[in-house]
Amino acid sequence: MSSTSENKRKADSRSEAGMSRQQRRRAEYNAKRGSGQGNQQSRASGSSLPHPLMTTTKILPAPTGKWMNTVIQSVRWGPGCVEQALPEALRSLGLSNPKSLIITGRSLATKTGIIKRIEGQLQSSGLHAGTFSEINQHAGVESIERARAALKQTGANVLVAIGGGSPIDAAKAISYWIHEADGSSVKGNEDPRTFLPIIAVPTTLSLAETTQNAGFTRDGKKTGVSHPALVPRSIIYDAELTVDTPERLWLSSGMRSVDHAIESLYRPDASPVLRNMWLGAIRDLFHFLPLSKARPQDLAVRQRLQLACYTSLSPEARTGALGLSHSLGHALGATYSIPHGITSCLTLAASIRLTAQLSSTPPEQLEALSDALNYIPAPFNPTPAPLGVPVGGLQVLSGAQVLSDHIKQRGVRVGDAVQALIQALGLTRTLGEYNVPRDDLATIASHASGKDGPGSEKHNGVLALLDSIY
Numbered sequence: 001m002s003s004t005s006e007n008k009r010k011a012d013s014r015s016e017a018g019m020s021r022q023q024r025r026r027a028e029y030n031a032k033r034g035s036g037q038g039n040q041q042s043r044a045s046g047s048s049l050p051h052p053l054m055t056t057t058k059i060l061p062a063p064t065g066k067w068m069n070t071v072i073q074s075v076r077w078g079p080g081c082v083e084q085a086l087p088e089a090l091r092s093l094g095l096s097n098p099k100s101l102i103i104t105g106r107s108l109a110t111k112t113g114i115i116k117r118i119e120g121q122l123q124s125s126g127l128h129a130g131t132f133s134e135i136n137q138h139a140g141v142e143s144i145e146r147a148r149a150a151l152k153q154t155g156a157n158v159l160v161a162i163g164g165g166s167p168i169d170a171a172k173a174i175s176y177w178i179h180e181a182d183g184s185s186v187k188g189n190e191d192p193r194t195f196l197p198i199i200a201v202p203t204t205l206s207l208a209e210t211t212q213n214a215g216f217t218r219d220g221k222k223t224g225v226s227h228p229a230l231v232p233r234s235i236i237y238d239a240e241l242t243v244d245t246p247e248r249l250w251l252s253s254g255m256r257s258v259d260h261a262i263e264s265l266y267r268p269d270a271s272p273v274l275r276n277m278w279l280g281a282i283r284d285l286f287h288f289l290p291l292s293k294a295r296p297q298d299l300a301v302r303q304r305l306q307l308a309c310y311t312s313l314s315p316e317a318r319t320g321a322l323g324l325s326h327s328l329g330h331a332l333g334a335t336y337s338i339p340h341g342i343t344s345c346l347t348l349a350a351s352i353r354l355t356a357q358l359s360s361t362p363p364e365q366l367e368a369l370s371d372a373l374n375y376i377p378a379p380f381n382p383t384p385a386p387l388g389v390p391v392g393g394l395q396v397l398s399g400a401q402v403l404s405d406h407i408k409q410r411g412v413r414v415g416d417a418v419q420a421l422i423q424a425l426g427l428t429r430t431l432g433e434y435n436v437p438r439d440d441l442a443t444i445a446s447h448a449s450g451k452d453g454p455g456s457e458k459h460n461g462v463l464a465l466l467d468s469i470y
């Protein structure tokens with residue numbers, strides 16, 4: 001080795017020794033980029049950069065925030081698991097003598113054998129006090145009041161909600177009202193143990209079981225109550241109990257879960273702790289919903305859908321609105337007797353496209369929305385990225401405006417993919433089919449637009465959206 005080469009090697013070593021670990025990593029990455037190796041690796045992973053949050057020119061600040069769990073104690077799943085899981089859940093509540101009141105709807109109680117089967121299991125264990133099976137769609141307040149009276153008559157101290165969102169929300173409302181009536185809330189006693197505990201056994205994919213909100217209908221208008229203690233203490237996902245769920249209800253409630261997952265991604269305070277769960281839910285829902293339509297008796301598919309449903313809006317002690325599709329769903333559902341799953345089929349795809357195109361949508365929300373495209377499989381997305389693509393793995397193009405337009409286009413493609421899924425499931429609907437008066441569209445648009453009044457970009461966009469789905 002020549003003395004010149006030796007001197008250069010020593011100088012390089014001294015220079016490297018003085019570099020921080022981060023600087024060395026940057027130097028290695030730049031060297032790979034220069035040789036083309038970095039580009040080859042990026043192409044192999046489906047992205048043009050390792051991660052847009054860690055570039056060679058700028059490292060974005062570390063995220064800060066907080067995640068808090070709910071009062072949920074357990075989640076059990078598996079075909080046939082309810083027989084063992086429900087008694088265990090009741091006994092785990094710490095009550096000296098747990099006695100349950102089953103809350104459900106008439107169809108489940110009279111058209112299937114599910115309720116009688118569970119009643120028998122609980123009676124043999126000494127855990128059953130009674131059953132109320134008159135909860136109607138959108139949980140009318142009159143039926144909830146009757147269920148509350150049944151609770152007092154039976155002396156039950158636990159609510160077991162079986163069915164879709166309406167029975168589960170009804171159970172939450174009962175627990176809330178009883179807590180208010182006995183004076184606990186007046187005394188400032190917010191201990192969750194002072195609320196009547198709830199165990200949820202869902203038979204649809206609408207996902208009322210992970211939230212603290214209870215929506216119900218009073219005088220034809222949707223209203224509700226909310227408290228952290230209203231989240232069910234245990235959730236039992238038993239695919240065997242879902243087989244009798246009507247196909248349209250099963251699949252449309254699955255679209256409600258798609259709505260939850262996508263609109264959670266771009267809500268203003270979206271949690272990075274849960275983002276990968278939402279993205280995974282999107283992938284699984286797009287894959288297993290069409291499979292469930294093709295193989296409706298397949299318990300393995302139905303069980304995986306229940307788990308995807310859970311991860312689409314997993315428990316978190318935080319409240320707040322999601323996105324435009326949810327706002328429109330609240331305005332349309334109870335007022336025009338449209339099931340929540342169908343409201344998502346009506347509004348989600350168009351809401352995503354509008355959100356992607358509004359100038360008021362913050363860039364970070366657009367990027368979060370566009371990330372969903374990486375997780376949507378074929379045939380709904382012709383060019384899905386490999387699963388190795390990192391969250392936020394966007395293709396970087398030259399120029400800020402070009403990049404912004406590219407991200408918006410990806411967001412629009414997410415909406416297109418959702419519309420293709422709805423069509424594949426046979427769930428395409430119009431507002432006209434549900435007798436929504438055209439004269440009401442402006443009022444609905446105002447309700448969903450919030451502070452953006454008539455004449456604003458958002459209000460005009462929502463009005464055009466409603467017209468497009470009429």
